[in-house]
Amino acid sequence: MFTRQFLKKEYNATKNTLFKNIVYLKNFFELLYGLGMIQHNPMKNYPNPYYECRIIDRSLSVDECQQLFQAALQADPFVRKYFTLLLLMTTTALRNREIIQLTYEQIDFDRNVIFVDKGQKTTAQVVYMPDSLDDELKRYLQHDAYEKWRKSGRHEVFFKNNRPLTKQSLNKFIKELCKKAEIQKNVTARSFRHTAAYLMQSNGIDITIIKLQLRHKQLSTTLRYLPPVDATKLLNDTSPDFV
Structure with missing residues (x-):
C-alpha cells in the first residue's frame, strides 16, 4: 500500500507503471525466497488492482x-x-x-x-x-x-x-x-x-x-x-x- 501511495504522490505514476512495479516486486521477492535469502515472500498475496498488461518473454x-x-x-x-x-x-x-x-x-x-x-x-x-x-x-x-x-x-x-x-x-x-x-x-x-x-x-x-x-x-x-x-x-x- 505504501509503495502505491508513494508512486502516486511523488511521481504521479500511471496505472501501467503501478501494475508493472507490483509485478516486479512480487517476482523479486519470490526470487529471494526461492534462494533462501528470506523466510517468506511479503508480496505473495499483495493485491494488484490495476489492469493486466501482457509481459512479453x-x-x-x-x-x-x-x-x-x-x-x-x-x-x-x-x-x-x-x-x-x-x-x-x-x-x-x-x-x-x-x-x-x-x-x-x-x-x-x-x-x-x-x-x-x-x-x-x-x-x-x-x-x-x-x-x-x-x-x-x-x-x-x-x-x-x-x-x-x-x-x-x-x-x-x-x-x-x-x-x-x-x-x-x-x-x-x-x-x-x-x-x-x-x-x-x-x-x-x-x-x-x-x-x-x-x-x-x-x-x-x-x-x-x-x-x-x-x-x-x-x-x-x-x-x-x-x-x-x-x-x-x-x-x-x-x-x-x-x-
Whole structure:
C-alpha cells in the first residue's frame, strides 16, 4: 500500500507503471525466497488492482539455444563465425549496435572483458566474457578469413558477404538461422539480450550481477528482462551446458 501511495504522490505514476512495479516486486521477492535469502515472500498475496498488461518473454530456452548453435555450426563449420557471434550474444548481452560496431581493439583477453564504448545508449563500461567465449573469439580472430578482412583495413569483428554487419543484415541472419533450426517464434537480435539475462538467472547468478552485465541503471529495468520463474528451481537447476 505504501509503495502505491508513494508512486502516486511523488511521481504521479500511471496505472501501467503501478501494475508493472507490483509485478516486479512480487517476482523479486519470490526470487529471494526461492534462494533462501528470506523466510517468506511479503508480496505473495499483495493485491494488484490495476489492469493486466501482457509481459512479453523474449528470451530463448536452453533447447532453442542448442538448436541455433547446431544450425550455426552446420552453416559455417570451419570459420565458426556464426557460432562465435551467437555465443557472444547469449553470454555478453551486448546491444544490437554494440555487436555491429564491435572491434578487435575492444576485446581484452587478459582480463576476459569487452570494453564497450560504441553503440546506442552506450557509456564506457565493460562486460565480462565466459571462458568458452574467450576461447572461441581467440580462435576466430586468428583464422585466415578474419585476418584477410582485417588486413583490408576493416576493424569490425563480425561481417557478412565481405561487408560490416548492419541492424538489418544481423536480424536477417538470425531469421535465416532460426528457419534452419526450425524455431517458429519471432527472434531478433534483441531477443539475445533477454536470453543472456534469463540464462544467468537460470544458473543462479545474483540479480545484481545480471544488472551489471546488462549495464542497467535501475534494478527495475533488469527485472523486465527476466521472465517469471519458479525461483525454487534455481537451487536444483540441472540444465545442460549448451556451450
